[in-house]
Amino acid sequence: MPYSLPEIIVLFFTYSFIGWLWETCYCSIKDHHFAYRGFLFGPYCPVYGFAVTTILITTYPFQNNIFLLFVVGFIVASIFEYVASWLLEKLFHMKLWDYSHLKGNIQGRVAPQISFFWGIGVVLLVKFVQPFIQRIINWEESWTHGMLALIIVLVMGTDTILSVISVEKFHITTQQWDERAAAYRKKLLDRLEKAAPKDKLAIKDRLQDWQRHFAQYLNKEGAGKQLSWNHRRLIKSFPKMKMTDSKYFNNYKNDLKSK
Known part of the structure; x- marks a missing residue:
């Protein structure tokens, strides 16, 4: 395992927040009003956290091969988006996104055009974003010794x-x-x-x-x-x-x- 459990929890929270920030900014600009995105109350989208932490773990052996990094990122991100959509529909009877208008979509849950950008995003994430985030997490771990991870579990679990x-x-x-x-x-x-x-x-x-x-x-x-x-x-x-x-x-x- 390339990451410890506390590291995985902090990575999950960090990318959940970054995903929420990205969606909120993008949708607010697109819809011309403030759009507080996310399924939970807090400012984080767990689907991003789950997807990114899983991608970081599954792509670890391929981090020096950009093509394989893209392919694995494309596949893993698509699976997560499909599963998240399916769970929302089956558990809560809700559909928050629908790609039915895009060619090659699968039940409106995923579409190759969207997954293509997920693949590019994974390459950028692993090569440029994660090294910076990891340095911050390493610094945080040296100070809190896992306490931040415990706080995150309590807060997000309650939420x-x-x-x-x-x-x-x-x-x-x-x-x-x-x-x-x-x-x-x-x-x-x-x-x-x-x-x-x-x-x-x-x-x-x-x-x-x-x-x-x-x-x-x-x-x-x-x-x-x-x-x-x-x-x-x-x-x-x-x-x-x-x-x-x-x-x-x-x-x-x-x-x-x-x-």
């Missing part, structure tokens, strides 16, 4: 538990809203069936845009404001987020007042 509880509550809320959305639509259909001919045109117009009207109805109730900070953050920072078992929520979520 993970709280985040899972929060996302599960969000999932329950979206399903409750979906039930109300279905009832709202059925009510409009019933009104259309019983309406006088002169009123049917107005009801039909409302039916065509019923999901936006339903979002407005929720906003009048203050439903959007009743969401926790983390729930509003997820809606705002992940505009392409989808709940895989909510039939209507994905269509009206962006009309909720999530600020």
Whole structure:
């Protein structure tokens, strides 16, 4: 093993933070508003931490061969992205990214264009970034003797538990809203069936845009404001987020007042 356990933990945290910083800056610029990225409450994206630490360990024998470094990085990073997407969908019924519009994608979870840049990123990481990070970690280890690693485990472990509880509550809320959305639509259909001919045109117009009207109805109730900070953050920072078992929520979520 090229790294000790405390080193692996600190590397995991460091690259989780760097990944969060990169995604937050990039998406904030792209979306023209501050996008607090990441699944957890804290400023870190564990998928980057897991991916990079695994890459550093698996590519260690190939660090002097740029081609093999690229290939291994391409493969390992793609596997991690696929597994992370699959777990989010199966455990939390969420999709935070979707590459279905890119050629050669696999179930929208990974795409060769994205993985290609992952491979280049791994080469740059191993050759230029990691040597600098490793010097800092070596200095930190000489001072804390593993205490920082213990603190990281406690903080991120607690954060993970709280985040899972929060996302599960969000999932329950979206399903409750979906039930109300279905009832709202059925009510409009019933009104259309019983309406006088002169009123049917107005009801039909409302039916065509019923999901936006339903979002407005929720906003009048203050439903959007009743969401926790983390729930509003997820809606705002992940505009392409989808709940895989909510039939209507994905269509009206962006009309909720999530600020």
